[in-house]
Amino acid sequence: PAATSGPEAARRRAERRAERVTAGATELEQRLADLLRTGLAGAEQAGYGLWEETAARMVDAQAPGLASRVRELGAIPSSGPGWPVRLLEECALLHLLDRGWLGRERLPDGLAATVRSRVGLPTSADGPPVRDHWLVLAQYDTADARLTTRRVWLYGKESDRTALLLSYGAAGRAPELTLPVGAALDAEISAYPGTGQQRAALGRQFAPPEPARTRPPGVATSQAAVRYGEALRDDP
Structure with missing residues (x-):
């Protein structure tokens, strides 16, 4: 039991999860780049399934925060006039979060903690009451x-x-x-x-x-x- 529940085991689990999140963020960056290269009209033609499949990939990467934001993208093309602007804005924010995670070692501690929370890593309320x-x-x-x-x-x-x-x-x-x-x-x-x-x-x-x-x-x-x-x- 000590081998699976001790501090060293917890550290290894955290490292493995971080590696999976990094792989997911890297894949998401490529998908966002593909979307912008082919044009936003493709998002309307592909429908919600495109985003649901991408969100599932983020769940597999243990990044529920990224998955949630990707699912929100899926509803934008059917949200009415002006949707390309809204989709581009949300893609830009998602790209910013991706880059924050991939470069988290260079961020100030507080901002790095915010990025981890936004990506979906578990955190606890450790501030003084x-x-x-x-x-x-x-x-x-x-x-x-x-x-x-x-x-x-x-x-x-x-x-x-x-x-x-x-x-x-x-x-x-x-x-x-x-x-x-x-x-x-x-x-x-x-x-x-x-x-x-x-x-x-x-x-x-x-x-x-x-x-x-x-x-x-x-x-x-x-x-x-x-x-x-x-x-x-x-x-x-």
């Missing part, structure tokens, strides 16, 4: 044939920070985490690793959610643009 009165700003679900993902956005009144909670449910089943929008929650959260990382894990709750008595403060459009630029810098 932050207790605050968290306002529930929004909640929405996205679903595909395999998984329902719930995103819950929080704002800390004292910490002045925004946090994202993720919860998952198998296909056809709702995720477990449910926080009513407009509520306030006295709780601790811990951040996941990564530069500018907003994702967090909900920890100890000190009281049940109750209706919020205040609203989150707004900012001027110029300040919002600055914050957006900072977010793109930290997580392109």
Whole structure:
């Protein structure tokens, strides 16, 4: 048992998975290059099957984050007028993530952690717990044939920070985490690793959610643009 569960065995498993992800990212780069060389019209003619097959290859490479983004590409050609622009934008972002993974040794530690998370490698919320009165700003679900993902956005009144909670449910089943929008929650959260990382894990709750008595403060459009630029810098 020690040979399969010790630190050295875990390191070897992580190395093997990284090698598979690298092979998947390299293959995806070639497929994106082929798409641009032959023209975006080919994506419309090929239909969703082209992307589903590519996504399956990313699953085989143990890169679920890449697989998820590839599946999203498949819906764009049928999304209405202007789809070539949207497809090109999403392909560019996917290319950026690919290049980030392939060159991760040269990235700052925080950005490298963000890339690993985006690719789909498992991470844990290792940040120190932050207790605050968290306002529930929004909640929405996205679903595909395999998984329902719930995103819950929080704002800390004292910490002045925004946090994202993720919860998952198998296909056809709702995720477990449910926080009513407009509520306030006295709780601790811990951040996941990564530069500018907003994702967090909900920890100890000190009281049940109750209706919020205040609203989150707004900012001027110029300040919002600055914050957006900072977010793109930290997580392109």
